Amino acid sequence: MMDKDKIIIQRDIHCYDIKKRFISRKNEVYLVDVEKTSGQILPCVLKKYSNPNKSKSKEAFLLKVLGQRGLDVPKIYFEGDDYLLLEYIDGETFLDVVTNLEKSQGENIHYTKNYMVLFQLFKWLQNLQRITKETLGKSYIFMDINFRNFILKDKIYGVDLEDCSCKGYKEIDGGKFCAYLLTYNPSFTPWKKAVIKQALDIMTIEFGYNREVLEKEMKRELSKIQSRRNMEIPINISEVFFPRK
Numbered sequence: 001m002m003d004k005d006k007i008i009i010q011r012d013i014h015c016y017d018i019k020k021r022f023i024s025r026k027n028e029v030y031l032v033d034v035e036k037t038s039g040q041i042l043p044c045v046l047k048k049y050s051n052p053n054k055s056k057s058k059e060a061f062l063l064k065v066l067g068q069r070g071l072d073v074p075k076i077y078f079e080g081d082d083y084l085l086l087e088y089i090d091g092e093t094f095l096d097v098v099t100n101l102e103k104s105q106g107e108n109i110h111y112t113k114n115y116m117v118l119f120q121l122f123k124w125l126q127n128l129q130r131i132t133k134e135t136l137g138k139s140y141i142f143m144d145i146n147f148r149n150f151i152l153k154d155k156i157y158g159v160d161l162e163d164c165s166c167k168g169y170k171e172i173d174g175g176k177f178c179a180y181l182l183t184y185n186p187s188f189t190p191w192k193k194a195v196i197k198q199a200l201d202i203m204t205i206e207f208g209y210n211r212e213v214l215e216k217e218m219k220r221e222l223s224k225i226q227s228r229r230n231m232e233i234p235i236n237i238s239e240v241f242f243p244r245k
Contacts, residue, residue: 016033016034016035016046017032017033018031018032018046019031019032019043022045023148026050026051026055027047027048027049027055028047028048028050029045029046029047029048030046030048031043031044031046031088032044032046032085034077034085042077043088043090044077044086044087044088045087045088045159046083046084046086047084048082048083049082049083049084049162052081052082052083055162056084058161058162058164059160059161059162060076062132062161062164063075063076063084064076065131065135065136066128066131066161069131069134070131071124071128071131071158072124072155072156072158073158073159074086074087074088074089074157074159089151089153089157089159090153091151091152091153091154091157092151092153093147093148093151094117094121094147094149094151094152094156095146095147095148097117097152098117098147098181098184098195099184101113101114101117102189102191102192106191107190109194109195114195114198117152118195118198118199118202119206120152120155120156121150121156121177122199122202122203122206122207123207124150124158125141125142125170125173126170126207128140128141128142128158128164129141132164132166136166138166139166139170140164140165140166141164141165141166141168141169141170141172141173142158142163142164142173143163143164143165143172143173143176144160144162144163145176145177145180146180147180169213170209171209171213171214171216171217172217174203174217174218175213175215175216175217175218175219175220175221176217176218176221177199178199178200178214178221178241179221179222179224179225180221180225181195181196181199182196182222182237183225183229183231183233187231188237196241197241211242215238215241218238218241219238222237222238
């Protein structure tokens with residue numbers, strides 16, 4: 001149960017101060033300090049939706065359902081007509097985590113450290129699929145595998161659920177993960193290729209992903225990235241991870 005001191009109702013809000021704007025392609029997302037009438041300052045995320053009737057309603061519903069079932073997602077402090085006031089998770093984005101791991105390791109891959117981070121992410125995705133199947137009757141996948149949408153504090157949090165979908169399968173998320181990691185700057189490095197191979201083993205051996213479907217979905221996402229970013233993708237890059245027999 002949420003600590004009553006952390007619940008914000010409209011009459012408790014004295015004022016708020018915008019501290020910074022987060023990167024978001026679809027919505028306006030801000031870090032704000034909310035001052036309650038008690039004088040307490042509480043850092044929050046203010047997410048204002050460009051399409052509130054669809055996106056806000058869907059995300060608010062999923063946050064409530066998943067939070068109640070124990071998945072690590074931000075709490076909703078207050079819900080407006082076109083915005084949510086959310087718990088601020090003060091941690092590192094998953095993008096920052098993998099960037100720092102690569103900088104510290106170079107080509108000297110530390111498989112144990114990398115495993116701990118990768119496993120947490122895939123476990124979170126598995127729990128998303130399991131909880132939605134148990135509570136809603138359909139298994140949801142995350143879809144928007146932007147590494148900024150995951151925050152690592154003491155554990156992994158998923159912080160942007162508006163694109164979650166029950167129309168798909170887990171290999172879509174897995175393929176997107178591989179394509180995104182490979183193409184973050186600097187792209188296609190030896191470290192990234194080694195981590196993709198490790199991630200594929202974790203997904204297939206420990207979480208039951210289908211390797212052939214993962215290959216198809218990685219290729220699909222790489223093609224989208226090539227068009228979207230006008231980015232050159234090495235020919236036959238998938239054969240590095242899915243060698244022909």
